[in-house]
Amino acid sequence: MAKRILIIEDDPGILELLELIFESDGYIVDSSLTGKSVNEIMKLNPDLLVMDVRIEGYKLTGDEICAELKAFIPPNGIPVMLLSAERNLPEIALACNSNSYMRKPFDINDLLETVGKFWK
Amino acid sequence: MTEDIINRAALTGIDQTLFFRVVESTNTGIVITDNSLPDNPIIYCNPAFEQMSGYKRIDIIGHNCRFLQGKDRKQAARGIVHEAISNGRSCVVEIRNYTKEGKLFWNELYISPVTNDEGVVTHFIGIQNDVSSRKKSQLELERVQIETEKLVIERTKMYQESQDFMTSIVETLRESLLVIDHDFTILSANAHFLNTFKVSINETKGRLLYDLGNGQWNIPELKRMMEDILPTNNPVLDYEVEHEFPHIGKKLMLLNAHRVELEGQYKNWILLAIEDITERRAVQQRKDDFLSIASHELKTPLTTVVGYLQLMKRLMPAEASEKFRSIADKTERYVHRLNHLLSDLLDVSRIQTGNIEIHKEPFDFDKMLIETIEGIRAATPQREILLKGSVECQCNADESHIIQVVSNLLGNAIKYSPDNTPVTVQVTKISDVIKFSVTDKGIGITEADYAKIFDRFYRVAEVQRHYSGMGIGLYICQQIILNHGGTIWVESKRNVGSTFNFTIPIQG
Known part of the structure; x- marks a missing residue:
């Protein structure tokens, strides 16, 4: 059964690229150009959330959404991967309890390999 | 009068011959002129005068005395003499006279009239002394006085000028x-x-x-x-x-x-x-902000380009031509270079704004080194990279930053030395620091450039001609090492090679 990935990314070019990458590797992709609330995310219930840190025009940043999602009770078990050009991304990822992170610009092979690890 | 004189002469008991002998023997020049004859000519001069003037008696008898001044006619003393003679009076002057050979001598001249019984001036007697040496010192003294005065005026003026000069500098x-x-x-x-x-x-x-x-x-x-x-x-x-x-x-x-x-x-x-420096600092800040925003904004499209390129390669049909694949590879390589340059720019702007963040955590230095070298070997398999020594300890530092420095120094060593030469990495634990050195057999660096190469945007002219780049790699390395409390330096010999070294404290 194909895994479902939700992508939150405010740059249309990168969003489309991510869609293409994941679809070409056999994933089902949901995507959003703007931020989503924890409730919306939980309703979609993806197998993985890939999310930018800076989300233009949204009230929360990616890491803030992640922190809320991870703090939700009962736990929803949705894994998060932050995807950003922030230099201190490791610290941001650690602080918001995200499961993984990847720096932009990314290498496709690295990206698919990291994502693949979630269900091995 | 005449009688009177004869009486006086008789009283002394001295005959006239003695008077004549006295005049002839004295070492003071004596000239007698006859005022009753036209142009008051010389009728007598004694040997002392001959000695003084170089003229023989025979040369000058019958001449007016004026020939003694040669062509030096414009003398105030001449006027005085002329007036005294015209009025039958005596005078004392210092007058410039010239010997027969034309040599100047200062003559202290006493002129006295000689009168007859009727009180008529019949003769003049000139008593002459050569006072050249005295006159010379006197003139020298006067000259010195004038010079001194001039100097004082000049100095005062100079002082005033330098004062004005200083004031104008200070005011400007x-x-x-x-x-x-x-x-x-x-x-x-x-x-x-x-x-x-x-x-x-x-x-x-x-x-x-x-x-x-x-x-x-x-x-x-x-x-x-x-x-x-x-x-x-x-x-x-x-x-x-x-x-x-x-x-x-x-x-x-x-x-x-x-x-x-x-x-x-x-x-x-x-x-x-x-x-x-308010404005200067503000300009610096604006520049740093611009650099930061520009590099960040450039990263986004670059991320897309890199991704699409990689995706294109993944989706490349099996029957795609070799040429097509090679073009895709090259495009990817250049895009990667652009990405590195942008990362460097971002680093510089961060360093400039003091935002370089060092996150120290203990890591295995040897392992980090081996992995970094492996990564570089994979990218340049044709180059020989030798690793000597090990430190066998945990190092408390920012691993990702140290990797950046090692990669940069090693990358430079490979880039700036011939392909057939080896690059040697040496690590040593010295007391409580780790010393890292990388040696190449490249063109080397002149001593004048030792310090400058760590400056931001500095590129050695010769390197600039042969290799592209912005000259910020070493600057970033230096800032990272300095932020770790370490030191970074280069030792080099022209056409022999260079060794780049850094030290960092093990305990951080």
Whole structure:
């Protein structure tokens, strides 16, 4: 059964690229150009959330959404991967309890390999 | 009269022949002229005069005395002589005469009239002394006096000029200057100071530095340093002060203060130079902001380009031509280079704004080194990279930053040396530091460039011609190592090679 990935990314070019990458590797992709609330995310219930840190025009940043999602009770078990050009991304990822992170610009092979690890 | 003379002569009991012998023997020149004859000619001169003038008696008898002045006619003394003779009076002059050979001699001339019984001047007698040496010293003295006076005038003028010159420099300088007395009262302030701080000279001169304005210079740290200047001669160098001024707003100033030294003597004065760096700092800030925003904005499209390129390669049909694949590879390589340059720019802008963040955590230095070298070997398989030594310890430092430095130095060593030469990496644990060195057999660096190559955007001219780049890699390395409390340096020999070294404390 194909895994479902939700992508939150405010740059249309990168969003489309991510869609293409994941679809070409056999994933089902949901995507959003703007931020989503924890409730919306939980309703979609993806197998993985890939999310930018800076989300233009949204009230929360990616890491803030992640922190809320991870703090939700009962736990929803949705894994998060932050995807950003922030230099201190490791610290941001650690602080918001995200499961993984990847720096932009990314290498496709690295990206698919990291994502693949979630269900091995 | 004549009788009188004869009587006087008889009284002395001396005959006239003796008188003649006396005149002939004296070493004072004597000339007698006959005033009754036209043009008052010489009728007698004694041997002393012959000696003095070089003329023989026979040469001059019958001549007026004026030939003695040669062509030197414009002498005041001649007028005096002329007047005395015309009026039958005596006179004393110093007159320039010339010998037969034309040599000047100063003649101290006593002219006296000789009268007959009727009181008529019949003759003149000239008593002559060569006073050239005396005159010479006298003239020399006068010359020296004149020279001295001239010199004094000149010196005074020069002093005045240099004073004016100094004043014009001080007034023209686009830097505020204050001269402060030992008790910190202001002795003078230049125009730039008055204009910058919108104060008048009356509000400044004679007042205490710390009382100026609303006490804005009353800064304890500055006070301490200023009070240290006179006892120790230690200057205040580049001390930054930020202050909100009532009329001119917030100013950032750079202060330099020195003890005044005049002609090698320390005075009990202090020269305080105040440079307004508000605008300069603001420009720097704007530039850094621009650099940061520009590089960040460029990263987004670059991420897309890199991704699409990789995706294109993944989706490339099996039947795609070799040429097509090669073009895709090349495009990818150049895009990666662009990405590296952008990362460097981002790093520089971060360093400039003081945002370089060092996150120290213990890591295995040897393992990090081996992995980094492996990564570089994979990218340049044709190059021989030798690793010597190990430190066998955990190092408390920012691993990703240290990897950046190692990759940069190793990358440079490979880039700037011939393909067939090896690159050697040496690591050693020395006391409580790790020393890393990488040696290449490249073109080397001149000693003049040793320090400069770590400057931002500095590129060695020769390197610039052969290799592209922005010259910020070594600057970033240096900033990272300095932020770790370490040192970085180069040793090199032209056409032999270079060794880049850094040390970092093991305990961080």
